[in-house]
Amino acid sequence: MAILFVLACFLFSETTSAQSYIVNPNKTYTYSNMVSDINKLKKVYPDLIQVKTIGKSEYGRDIFAVSIGKGSSTVFINGSHHAREWMTTNVNMNMIDKYAYAYQRNQKIKGYDVRKILTNSKIWFVPMVNPDGVTLQQTGLKHFPKNSHAGLIKMNNGSKSFKRWKANGKGVDLNRQYNAKWAQITGPKSPSYMNYKGKSPHSAKETKAVVSFVSSFSPEIAVSYHSSGEILFWNYQQTGSRYTRDHGYAKALGRMTGYDLVYPKSFGGGGGFSDWFSRVRKKSAFTIEIAPYAGQTHVPLSRFSRVWSENSAVGLYVAQEGGKLYDSRQLAASQALEKKIKAYDATAKKLQPYYDIKVASGLKVDKAFKDLYNKVNSEVNKNQAAINKLPSKYRSRPTAALKPAKTYRDNSLNFMNAVTDGDKLVSANKTLTGYFEQGKLDSTTVSAYNNFNKSITNAEARINKMYGTNVKKYATAKYITPAKVSKENLGLDISRYNLILLMEKQVVAEDYVAVEANLTQYDQQTKNAEKIRAKKNYIKYPATETFLANKITVIKGQLPPKPVEPAVDPQAEIIQ
16 A cells, blocks of 8 residues: 555656746746756656757856757747846746646647647747856855956956856856957957957857857747846848848837837947847847846846746747748748759750660660769759758658659669669670580589579569560560570570489489489480470580580499399299
């Protein structure tokens, strides 16, 4: 009973583990809290949530990426580029938790169908880009090596209070590190608690990790969370359709959050993640500054409830729109590929005269044929690989378009295989008949004959795959018919030779009765061979006949003499 009780408790715990929220965002959310919650989320939602370590901070803390969703479309959300802006980690982690909870229970969040969106899309989060800076801002120097304290205090202008700290643990402002107008950024010339852009773009370990990670999967849209001010940056000098598209997204996000969109008269910024993602990746990027302006410190926890209400559906909206972008892009790729494939049909069709031959002399594979086949095959394989990269729903049209080129290619390959095997069969036939012309019957000849028979079967199978009835007839007449004649004709001698080998073994075993019986059988086989050859006008090989006759003479000479029976006198008296 005790065991059953423990088991029941365990099962109850497992089935209810996903029935409550994991993340508590209403507290000073530390790096340790985040790591613990990430592990719990992964355990509770193993089929929905993935976790990766994308790099380490300057002080060796792991930088985590967490995904939620199952679709091919991806978007990217991050938080805590700046140390004092750690409430953005609360927002990121709460999104992961609430979205997973709603997905499992098929709930909606502010009208967004969570399960539908996350089935079609995937959101990747880096909830805390700057774990060193966050830890320093929240807890001071106690979690840093003593030999670093003096340097950190110096970067902080002599203050031991780190509440205003924005930089990473080495005094580099991570949101001035990205390679987008980086050279134009002004500010401190050495490490500082804020605004030092670093020695070069992407020189900080944290920035390197983010750039490498984002480049590995190319999300459709990115959102970089910051604080504070309740404003939304979206304009990074896009033009044309990109400007119109991103402006539309920004206005939707503005309506959702209530935040004001920033319309810069001139673009003086640069170095930020969103700058880089928009300028270099050419994708939609948004920097959302949560909460009313809090000055040079973190946003008070009392603001979180309002912040969450404003931002709870942002990830879902972004994933939904990212999915549309992805689908639009994949549809365009599918259509472009279909057009490209169809345009190549004329080239692929040039193969047809090589395999759809009209005369027997066309049974050949020349260099021009091979070169064209290789060219078409390479193009078909490239196009098939491109089709395979498309989502399944966009593969049907380019797949159908590729079918003619595949048919030309496959017919060509079948023709070449048949001709190649046929030519080999002709060569094998010549070699084999040469043995019989020389009177060379041994194990090599028998093996060659057996292999020859297999080659006939293989060549016939190849010919049956050729295009067109007439082509098959030409190939059969050239390759199979003469091969089958040799098979039957040479088989007459092979059968007699095999019988001789058997008799030689019987002589050694002194089984003379069996030898006598087989000699009779041999004579019958010889007569049958003569009849068949005469009837079908098959070639007779004198050297082989001499070889076989000599073998028979030797065998007969090894038989013991037959006993002479006494003569019977017909006049002898019969005794009763």
